[in-house]
Amino acid sequence: xxxxxxxxxxxxxxxxxxxxxxxxxxxEFHARQHAARFExxxxxxxxxxxxxxxxxxxxxxxxxxxxxxxxxxxxxxxCREYDGVVPGAGVVTGIGIVQGREVAIHAxxxxxxxxxxxxxxxxxxxxxxxxxxxxxxxxxxxCDSAGGFLPLQHGVFPDRxxxxxxxxxQVKLSQANIPQIAVVGGHCTAGGAYVPTLSDxxxxxxxxxxxxxxxxxxxxxxxxxxxxxxELGGAVMHTSVSGTGDYRAATEQHxxxxxxxxxxxxxxxxxxxxxxxxFEEPYYDPKELYGIIPKDRKTQFDMREVLARIVDxxxxxxxxxxxxxxxxxxxxxxxxxxxxxxxxxxxxxNDSSLKAAHFMQLCNQNRxxxxxxxxxxxxxxxxxxxxxxxxxxxxxxxxxxxxxxVPKFTVIAxxxxxxxxxxxxxxxxxxxxxxxxxxxxxxxxxxxxxxxxMADVKIRQLQREGKELTExxxxxxxxxxxxxxxxxxxxxxxxxxxxDDGILDPADTRNALGMSISASLNAPIDDxxxxxxRL
Amino acid sequence: xxxxxxxxxxxxDCWLGHDGSRFVLNTPTGxxxxxxxxxxxxxxxxxxxxxxxxxxxxxxxxxxTFVHTDGRTYEVGRVDPAERLAGSDGGASxxxxxxxxxxxVVSVAVKPGDAVEEGQxxxxxxxxxxxxxxxxxxxxVVAEMPFAEGDSFGLKDILAxxxxxxx
Numbered sequence: 001x002x003x004x005x006x007x008x009x010x011x012x013x014x015x016x017x018x019x020x021x022x023x024x025x026x027x028e029f030h031a032r033q034h035a036a037r038f039e040x041x042x043x044x045x046x047x048x049x050x051x052x053x054x055x056x057x058x059x060x061x062x063x064x065x066x067x068x069x070x071x072x073x074x075x076x077x078x079c080r081e082y083d084g085v086v087p088g089a090g091v092v093t094g095i096g097i098v099q100g101r102e103v104a105i106h107a108x109x110x111x112x113x114x115x116x117x118x119x120x121x122x123x124x125x126x127x128x129x130x131x132x133x134x135x136x137x138x139x140x141x142x143c144d145s146a147g148g149f150l151p152l153q154h155g156v157f158p159d160r161x162x163x164x165x166x167x168x169x170q171v172k173l174s175q176a177n178i179p180q181i182a183v184v185g186g187h188c189t190a191g192g193a194y195v196p197t198l199s200d201x202x203x204x205x206x207x208x209x210x211x212x213x214x215x216x217x218x219x220x221x222x223x224x225x226x227x228x229x230x231e232l233g234g235a236v237m238h239t240s241v242s243g244t245g246d247y248r249a250a251t252e253q254h255x256x257x258x259x260x261x262x263x264x265x266x267x268x269x270x271x272x273x274x275x276x277x278x279f280e281e282p283y284y285d286p287k288e289l290y291g292i293i294p295k296d297r298k299t300q301f302d303m304r305e306v307l308a309r310i311v312d313x314x315x316x317x318x319x320x321x322x323x324x325x326x327x328x329x330x331x332x333x334x335x336x337x338x339x340x341x342x343x344x345x346x347x348x349x350n351d352s353s354l355k356a357a358h359f360m361q362l363c364n365q366n367r368x369x370x371x372x373x374x375x376x377x378x379x380x381x382x383x384x385x386x387x388x389x390x391x392x393x394x395x396x397x398x399x400x401x402x403x404x405x406v407p408k409f410t411v412i413a414x415x416x417x418x419x420x421x422x423x424x425x426x427x428x429x430x431x432x433x434x435x436x437x438x439x440x441x442x443x444x445x446x447x448x449x450x451x452x453x454m455a456d457v458k459i460r461q462l463q464r465e466g467k468e469l470t471e472x473x474x475x476x477x478x479x480x481x482x483x484x485x486x487x488x489x490x491x492x493x494x495x496x497x498x499x500d501d502g503i504l505d506p507a508d509t510r511n512a513l514g515m516s517i518s519a520s521l522n523a524p525i526d527d528x529x530x531x532x533x534r535l
Numbered sequence: 536x537x538x539x540x541x542x543x544x545x546x547x548d549c550w551l552g553h554d555g556s557r558f559v560l561n562t563p564t565g566x567x568x569x570x571x572x573x574x575x576x577x578x579x580x581x582x583x584x585x586x587x588x589x590x591x592x593x594x595x596x597x598x599x600t601f602v603h604t605d606g607r608t609y610e611v612g613r614v615d616p617a618e619r620l621a622g623s624d625g626g627a628s629x630x631x632x633x634x635x636x637x638x639x640v641v642s643v644a645v646k647p648g649d650a651v652e653e654g655q656x657x658x659x660x661x662x663x664x665x666x667x668x669x670x671x672x673x674x675x676v677v678a679e680m681p682f683a684e685g686d687s688f689g690l691k692d693i694l695a696x697x698x699x700x701x702x
Contacts, residue, residue, distance in 0.1 A: 002615070002617055002618050296666075298661070298664060298665060298666045299666050299668075300665050300666060300667040300668065326635075346635075346665060346667070347636065347662070347663040347665065349636070377663045377664040377665050378663060378664075380636060380663065381663070382637060384637075384690060415664070415665075417664070445664075446664045448664075449664065
């Protein structure tokens with residue numbers, strides 16, 4: 001496979017300006033990520049120490065194989081909700097390595113509101129369990145939660161993808177023969193009691209861990225019975241009397257070494273085989289991405305320059321290099337895994353949509369996972385293109401993409417607007433993982449267009465009422481709309497709402513994809529089949 | 536052309552195959568059977584071909600193999616024909632820049648009569664929320680820039696024209 005010849009001049013003024021702008025953004029991003037992971041009010045840290053509990057990050061360190069990567073999801077979930085006081089939505093999720101096996105991790109963070117479930121906590125946990133189901137990953141739950149956050153119970157409890165879905169997914173995992181372990185390092189009350197009880201294995205830490213449908217205060221209120229935590233649902237009672245708990249651990253260290261021992265008992269099923277090549281680092285430095293991504297989102301850039309800093313050896317076999325050139329398609333390897341890449345080099349036209357559809361069919365036939373790099377402002381509009389059937393060609397692309405049986409992975413590298421997001425495997429289209437770069441934007445249209453459209457509606461309405469508007473009045477309508485919309489399309493809003501699996505430093509993209517692809521091969525790949533293509 | 540070997544600067548078109556029991560080197564002048572047996576020394580082999588036996592030491596690099604024999608070192612470069620032939624499909628560059636889609640001119644960087652170099656920005660257009668910089672396809676002199684800043688243009692309109700190249 002040939003190496004991409006980069007045309008980038010790292011001494012050019014543009015490159016340097018872009019590099020400086022991205023470095024600035026990343027400084028903020030890394031600071032926010034660090035804060036969400038580690039910075040807590042002193043009283044919360046003191047409370048954990050008083051309860052004789054380890055923090056969630058220390059627990060992960062005891063559980064995961066030393067020196068192995070942990071692909072953490074949605075570190076900045078809920079960063080724009082609840083006045084920012086629920087960092088990471090109070091839960092840590094991700095894919096890690098235990099005894100050499102890829103496992104999905106769901107760990108409550110008791111340093112955040114006692115690990116209470118907020119609406120975004122539930123969304124994050126349900127997403128993790130969906131990842132486990134799709135990729136057939138065993139799950140390790142680390143339970144330490146105060147229960148649902150009562151003032152917001154409407155956003156936690158009743159709907160299809162809320163609280164009940166956590167337990168429903170646990171049942172589906174068990175049914176699919178995907179094992180789960182729960183380590184109970186705090187209270188599991190009410191619904192929370194079902195996390196350990198629906199797991200194949202559970203371990204309760206003496207003194208701190210407890211499981212009950214109703215805690216002591218609720219029991220007192222309901223029946224008048226006075227009972228302590230340990231008698232009601234402690235480690236000794238559950239492991240020797242009720243059989244609700246399987247193992248009793250004297251300490252946190254004991255609990256996680258037991259969990260590791262249990263994982264090593266499981267049968268190892270062979271992973272799905274796809275084409276691989278010898279591992280090779282990219283020839284061009286991934287950090288050069290900082291200078292390639294333009295500081296102004298409207299400026300066009302060549303996605304081949306991006307790919308050259310992500311794929312093995314910067315090698316890329318381009319498919320149909322002279323046809324539908326706004327859609328770059330081709331084969332490459334990431335961490336040695338063969339992948340088919342679709343990357344936007346401009347608007348999607350009829351020819352570029354057809355090329356994408358055809359290429360995805362090739363990859364499905366060939367069992368080659370698909371990786372999408374989005375920088376898409378949409379499908380082309382206008383009479384010429386409608387007459388050529390742009391809507392029907394777009395539909396073919398969606399049919400091929402949505403009907404793909406191979407694992408798909410998406411990186412929103414810059415713009416992700418409108419139907420282009422759909423064609424390029426946006427969130428609704430079951431990408432196994434979907435990550436965003438910090439400067440990227442997502443929305444039905446660009447901020448200027450949306451603000452103009454919304455302002456126009458308002459202006460016309462006022463005009464119908466006979467009001468003439470001055471330039472200033474129009475600006476006064478437009479500006480606040482523009483400001484709000486600009487914030488709504490930012491990567492931080494997306495990641496706060498869990499429309500993605502996290503924001504990535506572009507230089508980390510290669511590793512995040514490598515780990516995602518590796519995890520996806522725990523699940524089999526079906527034979528290709530599709531719906532009806534509108535020809 | 537399956538594989539090109541470069542030996543001390545000279546290129547030979549050959550292909551190494553295996554007939555089930557030994558290696559066969561297919562060259563433009565015929566096939567040569569050969570056998571390579573390790574001697575136990577690091578990189579050490581005995582090569583048998585055309586009735587001759589020779590001791591070699593091999594060092595394999597990413598793009599070339601170094602062969603040490605009889606006190607001399609030969610560099611055998613491996614050239615991928617796909618790489619060698621890449622770009623040979625490119626036609627002569629056009630004198631005109633044709634609009635890839637309808638849009639609006641954001642800025643114009645040159646005027647008729649200006650000398651430009653290949654890759655130099657000529658104008659910036661905007662369409663579908665994207666700004667695209669169009670650059671000179673070759674070195675030359677600008678003949679026409681039909682659109683000014685703010686003008687709209689249609690699909691396949693000529694956005695810039697270079698003066699014909701003098702033979």
